[in-house]
Amino acid sequence: DIQMTQSPSTLSASVGDRVTISCRASQSISIRTSESTITWLAWYQHKPGKLPNLLIYRASTLDSGVPSRFSGSGSGTEFTLTISSLQPDDFATYYCQQYNSEIGVTFGPGTKVHMK
Amino acid sequence: EVQLVESGGGLVKPGGSLRLSCAASGFIFTQAWMTWVRQAPGKGLEWVGRVKSKIDGGTTDYAASVKGRFTISREDSENMVFLQMNSLIADDTAVYYCATDLGRREDYLEDWGHGVLVTVSS
Numbered sequence: 001d002i003q004m005t006q007s008p009s010t011l012s013a014s015v016g017d018r019v020t021i022s023c024r025a026s027q028s029i030s031i032r033t034s035e036s037t038i039t040w041l042a043w044y045q046h047k048p049g050k051l052p053n054l055l056i057y058r059a060s061t062l063d064s065g066v067p068s069r070f071s072g073s074g075s076g077t078e079f080t081l082t083i084s085s086l087q088p089d090d091f092a093t094y095y096c097q098q099y100n101s102e103i104g105v106t107f108g109p110g111t112k113v114h115m116k
Numbered sequence: 117e118v119q120l121v122e123s124g125g126g127l128v129k130p131g132g133s134l135r136l137s138c139a140a141s142g143f144i145f146t147q148a149w150m151t152w153v154r155q156a157p158g159k160g161l162e163w164v165g166r167v168k169s170k171i172d173g174g175t176t177d178y179a180a181s182v183k184g185r186f187t188i189s190r191e192d193s194e195n196m197v198f199l200q201m202n203s204l205i206a207d208d209t210a211v212y213y214c215a216t217d218l219g220r221r222e223d224y225l226e227d228w229g230h231g232v233l234v235t236v237s238s
Binding site for chain 1: 215226
């Protein structure tokens with residue numbers, strides 16, 4: 001199985017801060033086709049007592065209704081979730097997930113973003 | 117509105133079995149891949165397994181931690197997906213979520229149920 005790591009594990013930040021969370025896969029989760037590169041990586045936000053919420057899929061595609069302050073980037077084995085200006089509603093735990101189903105699906109261990 | 121409602125959780129002794137159900141509505145169930153994810157107390161999310169749509173072969177895949185003990189099945193006529201859990205151990209104690217790709221044919225999860233608690237303890 002592919003192993004996922006995230007850094008940092010916890011992050012202290014203030015409203016308005018630019019926040020960056022890293023995610024690394026133990027092997028490449030990108031596939032190159034004749035037309036493009038597809039990367040099987042998603043990001044979720046999870047708050048205590050709430051449902052996990054899909055933010056980004058295919059590494060950089062924002063899910064419907066997700067605020068544009070969230071963005072994702074990366075390919076191969078290195079990925080980043082960026083929140084351009086942290087809002088009060090953004091304090092939560094963030095998980096990356098690789099979903100190359102040929103190899104198996106795994107979540108990262110999570111990054112908790114809390115108030116400084 | 118998409119709804120996923122899990123049921124069947126509870127307290128079970130080590131070595132016992134439990135069957136979770138997930139009732140789905142608000143989307144075309146026959147086209148959807150259905151997934152189970154769990155979260156142990158104080159821990160992160162763990163992918164348990166998934167059943168693809170029958171159109172995509174209806175195949176199942178499982179996490180190594182549950183392979184051979186857990187079985188996912190679906191009943192499209194009832195918009196239901198099931199998780200049969202056998203040979204349960206303490207480490208299986210978790211909230212179990214039912215989730216779906218809503219027919220995107222990929223393993224990212226668009227919608228989730230509220231989860232059901234499974235406690236494995238003597």
